Amino acid sequence: MYREGEVRIPSGCAISGIISRKGKNICGDLAVKSISIMHDRSNGLGGGFAGYGIYPQYKDFYALHIFYEGNSAREECERFLDRHFDVINLSKIPVRKTSKITNEPLIWRYFVTPLPTKLTDSQLEEKEFVSRSVIKINTLINGAYVFSSGKNMGVFKAVGFPEDVGEFYRLDEYEGYAWTAHGRYPTNTPGWWGGAHPFAMLDFSIVHNGEISSYDANRRFIEMFGYKCTLQTDTEVITYIFDYLVRKQGLSLKDASKVVSAPFWSKIDKLPQDEKEKLTYLRNVYSSLLITGPFSIILGFNGGLIALNDRLKLRSMVIGEKDDVVYISSEESAIRIIQPNLDKIWSPNGGEPVIITLEGGAV
Amino acid sequence: MGINYVYPDYEVIRNIDRCIACRVCERQCANEVHHYDKELGKMTADESKCVNCHRCVSLCPTRALKIVKTDHTFKPNANWTGETINEVYRQAGTGGVLLSSMGNPKNYPIYWDKILINASQVTNPPIDPLREPMETRTFLGKKPLDIKRNADGCFDTNLPPQLELSVPIMFSAMSLGSISYNAHKSLAVAAEKLGIFYNTGEGGLHEDFYQYGKNTIVQIASGRFGVHKGYLNTGAAFEIKMGQGAKPGIGGHLPGTKIVGDISRTRMIPEGADAISPAPHHDIYSIEDLRQLVFSLKEATDYKKPVIVKIAAVHNVAAIASGIARSGADIISIDGYRGGTGAAPTRIRDSVGIPIELALASVDERLRQEGIRGNVSIVVGGSIRNSADIVKAIALGADAVYIGTSALLALGCHLCRSCHDGKCNWGIATQRPDLVKRLNPEIGAERLVNLVHAWEHEIKEMLGGMGINSIEALKGNRLMLRGIGLNQKELEILGIKHAGE
Numbered sequence: 022m023y024r025e026g027e028v029r030i031p032s033g034c035a036i037s038g039i040i041s042r043k044g045k046n047i048c049g050d051l052a053v054k055s056i057s058i059m060h061d062r063s064n065g066l067g068g069g070f071a072g073y074g075i076y077p078q079y080k081d082f083y084a085l086h087i088f089y090e091g092n093s094a095r096e097e098c099e100r101f102l103d104r105h106f107d108v109i110n111l112s113k114i115p116v117r118k119t120s121k122i123t124n125e126p127l128i129w130r131y132f133v134t135p136l137p138t139k140l141t142d143s144q145l146e147e148k149e150f151v152s153r154s155v156i157k158i159n160t161l162i163n164g165a166y167v168f169s170s171g172k173n174m175g176v177f178k179a180v181g182f183p184e185d186v187g188e189f190y191r192l193d194e195y196e197g198y199a200w201t202a203h204g205r206y207p208t209n210t211p212g213w214w215g216g217a218h219p220f221a222m223l224d225f226s227i228v229h230n231g232e233i234s235s236y237d238a239n240r241r242f243i244e245m246f247g248y249k250c251t252l253q254t255d256t257e258v259i260t261y262i263f264d265y266l267v268r269k270q271g272l273s274l275k276d277a278s279k280v281v282s283a284p285f286w287s288k289i290d291k292l293p294q295d296e297k298e299k300l301t302y303l304r305n306v307y308s309s310l311l312i313t314g315p316f317s318i319i320l321g322f323n324g325g326l327i328a329l330n331d332r333l334k335l336r337s338m339v340i341g342e343k344d345d346v347v348y349i350s351s352e353e354s355a356i357r358i359i360q361p362n363l364d365k366i367w368s369p370n371g372g373e374p375v376i377i378t379l380e381g382g383a384v
Numbered sequence: 385m386g387i388n389y390v391y392p393d394y395e396v397i398r399n400i401d402r403c404i405a406c407r408v409c410e411r412q413c414a415n416e417v418h419h420y421d422k423e424l425g426k427m428t429a430d431e432s433k434c435v436n437c438h439r440c441v442s443l444c445p446t447r448a449l450k451i452v453k454t455d456h457t458f459k460p461n462a463n464w465t466g467e468t469i470n471e472v473y474r475q476a477g478t479g480g481v482l483l484s485s486m487g488n489p490k491n492y493p494i495y496w497d498k499i500l501i502n503a504s505q506v507t508n509p510p511i512d513p514l515r516e517p518m519e520t521r522t523f524l525g526k527k528p529l530d531i532k533r534n535a536d537g538c539f540d541t542n543l544p545p546q547l548e549l550s551v552p553i554m555f556s557a558m559s560l561g562s563i564s565y566n567a568h569k570s571l572a573v574a575a576e577k578l579g580i581f582y583n584t585g586e587g588g589l590h591e592d593f594y595q596y597g598k599n600t601i602v603q604i605a606s607g608r609f610g611v612h613k614g615y616l617n618t619g620a621a622f623e624i625k626m627g628q629g630a631k632p633g634i635g636g637h638l639p640g641t642k643i644v645g646d647i648s649r650t651r652m653i654p655e656g657a658d659a660i661s662p663a664p665h666h667d668i669y670s671i672e673d674l675r676q677l678v679f680s681l682k683e684a685t686d687y688k689k690p691v692i693v694k695i696a697a698v699h700n701v702a703a704i705a706s707g708i709a710r711s712g713a714d715i716i717s718i719d720g721y722r723g724g725t726g727a728a729p730t731r732i733r734d735s736v737g738i739p740i741e742l743a744l745a746s747v748d749e750r751l752r753q754e755g756i757r758g759n760v761s762i763v764v765g766g767s768i769r770n771s772a773d774i775v776k777a778i779a780l781g782a783d784a785v786y787i788g789t790s791a792l793l794a795l796g797c798h799l800c801r802s803c804h805d806g807k808c809n810w811g812i813a814t815q816r817p818d819l820v821k822r823l824n825p826e827i828g829a830e831r832l833v834n835l836v837h838a839w840e841h842e843i844k845e846m847l848g849g850m851g852i853n854s855i856e857a858l859k860g861n862r863l864m865l866r867g868i869g870l871n872q873k874e875l876e877i878l879g880i881k882h883a884g885e
Contacts, residue, residue, distance in 0.1 A: 232508040234850055235857035237864065241781075245755045270531055283854075285517045295538075302541040304856075305523045306531065313857040314508050333516060333853065335509055 028253065034206055034218070034230035035062035035183075036338075037350040038319040039359070040199035040326045044074065044379045045345070049192030052200035055348075055355045057184035062230075062351060063204030067217035068186035069178025071226040071321050074197035076173050082109050082132040083151055083223075086169035086176055087158075088214050089127035094164030101162065105154055106133035114177075114190065121185040126214055130175075148223055148268060153247070155222070160249055166215040171224030172323065178203075178217035186217075198379060199326055201319045203228040220256040222264050224323040229256045230351055231316030231336050242309035255316065262310050263320055274320075274327055278374035280307045282332050319349050325378035334371030341366040347377045388477040390470045391456045394436045396429035402448035403427055409440035409449060414807040414819055437800035439809035471730075482730035483637075485803035485813070487630060487722040487767050487789060490734050494722075495741035495874070496773045500883055502864045504851040511853050513844040519854040520551045520840055524761040524783055525690045526714045544714060545690040547621055549784055550579035551840045552855055553774065555832075556719075556765045556786030557603050557623065557694070559585030561638050561647045561659070562726030562803065563792075564820040565592075567812045570795055570828025572596035577833050583786070586610075586625060586636050586661060588650040594618050601692065604681070606635045607661030609651040613684070621689050621715070622681050624674070626665070627696030629723025629766035632737045635661030637727040642806045642815045671707040678712040690714035692763070697721060697743035698736075702750035709751055709759040716760050717786060718743050723766025724789045726813055727804035740766050741780065745878045748781025748860060771842035780878065781860040794835040795828045 037055045041047055052070055076084055085102075089095040102108055110132040116125070135150050143150050155167045169176035174197075177190040183204040187193075203218040219226040233239070233255045240250045240258050246269070248261040259281070266277040280303050289300045304311070315335030320327040328349045330338055341348040341356040341363040348356040353366065369375050396417060405427055410418040415433045418440060420426075434451065441449045458466045471482055504510045511518070525546035532540040555571045562585065569592070575582040576599045583601040588610015593600070602619030604611055616622065627633070638659040648655040668674050678691050692715040693708045695701065701718065708716050720740025725733065744764045751757040764777050765786030774785050793799065796810040803813035811823030843855070852858055866883040867875050875882055 232851075234504065234508060234852045234864075235861060238857050238859050238861035241752055241860045241862070242757070245752055245757060271533075272531070286519055286521050287517055298541045299539055302539055302543065305543065305546065306527050308523070308527075308856040309859060311854055311856050313853050314504075314851045333511065 034228075035059035035204040035351045035355070036202065036228040036230050036317060036319055037355045038199070038201040038228070038321070038326050038328070038348070040347050040377050042345040042347065042377065042380050044198045044381055046074070046196035047198065047200060047346075049075075049187065049195040049197070049200060051359050052202045053184055053187030053192055055350065055359050056187075056202035056204055057182075058355050058358045059204060059350075059352055060182065060184070062206060063182055064206045065182045066180060066207050067178070067203070067205030068181055068183030069176060069203050069217045069219050069228075070183070070187060070190070070192060071169075071174060071176045071201045071219040071221060071228070072192070072195050072197040073174045073199040073224075073321055073323070075175055075195045076132070079110065079132040080173040082134050083170055083172055084175050085131040085133060085155075085167055086114065087129050087131070088166045088168060089129065090164035092127070094162060095127055095129065098158055098162050098165040101154075101158060102131060102133060105139050106131075106135055108133050115194075116189050117191050119185060119189055122179055122181045122189040125179065125189075152223055152264070156247075156249055159251055168215060169221050169226075171221060171226070174221075174224050174226065174321070174323070176219050176221045176226055178219065179214055180217060199321060201226065201228045201321050201326065216252060216254065218254075218256050219321070220252070220254065220260050222260050223268070224321075225260055225264055225267075226321040227256050227260045227263070227318055229259060229316055229318045231255065231318075231331065232314055233259075233312050233316055233331075234314030235312050238309055239312060259312065259316070259318060262312070266307070266310065274322070274376055275374055276303060278327065278329050278372075279303055280310050281312045282329055282372040282374070283311050284372060285332065317351065324382055325376065327377070328369065328375040330369060330371045330373070332372035337368075339366060339368050340375055345380075349375070388473065390473060391454065392431040392434065393454060394431055394434045394451050395454050396431050396434060396440075397450045397452055398427060398429065399448045400426070402446040404446055404448075406445060408443050408445065412439050412443050412809060414809050414814070414816065415805075435800040435802040435805070436798075437802070437809050438798045483727055483804050484730040484733050484801060485727055486724045486799060486801040488734050488737075489801070492721075493739065495739055495870075495878065496769070496776055498868050498870050499741070499776050499878070499880065500866045500868055501772065501775055501779070501846055501850070502866070503849040508851045510851055511848040513841075513848045516848075516853060518844040518848060519856070520843060522549050522552045522784060522855055523547065524549065524715050524763065526760065527758040529758065545621075545688055547581060547690060547715075548579075549581070551836060551843070552778060552782075552784035553836055553839065554580050554601070554763065554784060554786050555582035555791050556723075556788035557583040557585040557601075557625065558726075558788055558792075559587030559603075559636070559638070560590055560650055561587040561642055561815070563813055564808075564811055564815060564823060565590065565646065566820050566823040566825045566828065567792075567795055568593060569825035570823070570832060571791065572600065573825065573829035574832035574836070575599040577829065578836050580836070581620060583623060584619070587638070587647065587659075588652065589615050589618060590646060590650050603694075604677075605661055606663070606665045607659060609653060609659060609661070612652075616681065616685055619689065621692055623692040623694050623717065624665075624677060624681075624713075625694045626668070626674070627694065627698070627719070628725065629696045629719030629721050629737055629740070630725035631728040631732045632696030632698050632721075634663045634729070634732060637661075637804075639727065639804060639806060644815050647815055671711060674708065674713075675711040682712070692717050694719060696723075697738045697740055697766070699738060701738070701743045702746040705747040706750055706754055706756070709756045713760060715763060715783075716747070717763040717765065718747060719786075720764070720766035724792070725803075740764050741776075742874075742877050744777060744782055745780050749879055752860075771839035772846070774839065775843055775846045775858065776865060778855065778858050779861050779864045781862075783859065790835065791832060794831045795823060
């Protein structure tokens with residue numbers, strides 16, 4: 022049996038997300054409760070969460086969450102971290118043993134900042150330095166896998182049903198302004214923790230439901246720009262695409278959404294001239310980053326969430342609002358279970374990004 | 385002492401019970417195969433002149449004719465076949481180079497036929513092109529590495545020059561001279577109707593066709609026939625022809641018999657003179673020289689038109705393409721060893737060059753490894769035979785394809801591979817006015833439009849089956865392909881997995 026990354030594994034899934042526009046703290050158990058109602062959309066082979074605003078005391082440091090297959094991988098990785106980063110704090114991520122989550126790797130958390138001399142020598146921006154270091158660890162250090170690397174955010178994932186994963190990581194003890202959650206239904210059983218979702222790079226994290234048909238076109242294009250799709254999953258390549266378009270190319274999140282889930286030419290041709298020119302330009306320049314096939318994603322970033330469907334809306338996704346809190350989910354039930362009294366609820370059109378940001382901006 | 389006798393390859397079979405001696409076959413055959421014997425009161429045939437073009441067969445009103453391969457044989461020999469032996473006899477008799485037309489017909493592997501296409505089942509839905517939008521529009525040209533914004537923060541949407549195609553299909557270079565006025569007109573009219581491009585080839589552009597300029601790619605070959613400022617300014621793009629798949633390493637050949645009237649004027653050479661283009665461009669002996677020609681053309685036309693560099697698929701095609709991608713060219717066109725021609729030395733046509741499938745796969749991968757795939761678009765030809773070949777080519781990494789032989793077939797060509805004789809009974813590869821008028825350009829254009837529309841429908845069906853609704857998402861999407869009956873090395877070069885993997 023091949024491990025994730027050695028073979029491409031299609032999956033069906035459940036996703037949900039929750040965010041407080043005012044930046045109020047939301048307890049992680051709410052995200053767990055939401056995703057657990059969609060139990061039948063997962064098959065116990067992967068679940069995970071991303072929380073934003075969960076490390077206020079370390080908000081200026083990159084929080085690296087790392088899986089190790091053994092202590093030798095940990096020692097090698099820590100030597101690498103010591104060479105490149107100032108490690109402010111390190112510890113095992115606290116877990117609660119449960120019979121439903123087994124075969125766990127070593128799970129460590131580091132709060133780091135790049136060593137100034139190393140950063141200067143590299144002639145890279147800080148974020149690029151960190152992302153390249155993460156890619157280096159994941160591709161070169163056997164048995165070490167960084168699965169979360171943003172500031173003031175963290176990913177928690179495992180092989181298991183999402184509700185058990187939440188229990189295992191003690192998410193009831195975390196609070197943040199936004200959460201995303203994922204339950205996975207892969208079509209075969211590699212059983213590797215790194216293959217669970219969300220997938221994250223720096224502060225971008227993605228939970229995704231779908232199977233994109235453009236995968237290899239997207240992968241082969243994005244790999245020209247220093248990314249390496251080691252997992253062969255949709256989520257991984259979509260994360261890299263957003264990282265490339267937003268962080269490296271300077272596109273707004275909305276424009277990046279119009280690249281990956283582009284309006285049809287038949288629609289573009291009828292738009293006013295300036296809008297038509299702009300969208301034609303984006304579709305032409307980034308034609309290889311158009312994503313086709315079914316997907317619904319929630320992209321988390323520092324200061325907000327985006328919900329986006331493929332342009333034909335081949336996967337369900339609904340959005341609900343109550344006061345300043347916005348709920349996103351594959352099914353309405355996962356919203357109603359945590360907020361029965363909604364101000365409104367709707368199903369966004371295919372290709373229409375719903376962008377929710379904190380009222381005070383990024384934190 | 386040898387006797388210069390070669391038994392004819394074909395036999396004309398005439399059903400005497402059906403033949404009414406109407407003499408249509410006699411009038412239609414420019415090769416003068418058929419003859420009416422007044423004394424016997426019946427038709428006879430000299431099959432030694434027959435090229436097997438089916439003109440007589442197609443027009444016989446009583447279906448009395450068919451052409452069969454002769455069963456006359458040498459003593460069977462796997463090594464010394466009848467064809468090989470006869471070629472030696474012919475060369476011993478004439479001392480000449482063997483000439484042929486159209487693409488390499490030898491029994492080499494056809495990789496298109498060893499590649500299979502994917503379809504969606506269960507985990508994602510196929511998309512129905514009858515009910516959902518299915519996009520085949522594509523742009524050819526250089527893509528910028530970074531976006532630029534104006535002072536107001538909006539995108540600066542000025543791009544290097546691009547060609548917009550409604551479908552990723554273009555008619556490949558076939559010169560006026562090698563093919564007829566009516567054939568050229570058919571291609572031009574069809575390209576305009578389809579929202580695609582046709583290519584002048586190296587024979588210049590007849591002034592009647594300037595009106596189709598916005599759908600015309602004008603070619604600049606080593607002979608520079610018919611190249612002048614008006615020509616350059618009329619085309620939508622330039623193609624510098626460095627090589628051709630049918631005859632890599634040598635220049636174009638047009639026999640003097642085809643250089644008459646308008647052909648001579650358009651090419652700007654005397655009537656009856658053989659037009660033999662030099663093997664190299666004498667101002668391009670290396671890649672840095674190519675760069676200068678690319679920029680000379682751009683300077684001459686204000687950087688408003690994309691430059692295509694066409695090369696034959698040869699052994700180190702990936703490295704050559706990489707050089708071209710850094711030379712300022714906007715588009716690379718690669719021509720495989722099956723590509724057609726109006727005249728080529730047989731030995732070169734049949735022995736030089738490599739399959740387009742392998743060349744395309746290695747070029748696309750190489751450019752991606754070097755991070756410069758966006759510098760150029762890739763167009764492939766030689767030979768694309770049907771819509772499945774196009775889907776496979778795009779999934780391997782092509783932006784668009786050139787079709788030449790398929791286009792000629794649509795115009796009536798029967799692939800008799802005798803273009804160099806200039807006596808094409810279908811009015812395509814000839815300059816004899818009585819033959820040229822057999823091809824009606826309105827009907828020709830309509831048949832070309834039909835062909836491309838039919839293929840477009842099929843491409844959409846296959847895209848939909850894969851769950852893809854834009855041709856752009858197929859480009860380089862090699863996971864959609866699997867090999868069948870290919871060895872590990874072939875799979876590695878094509879960058880695809882084997883069926884079942």
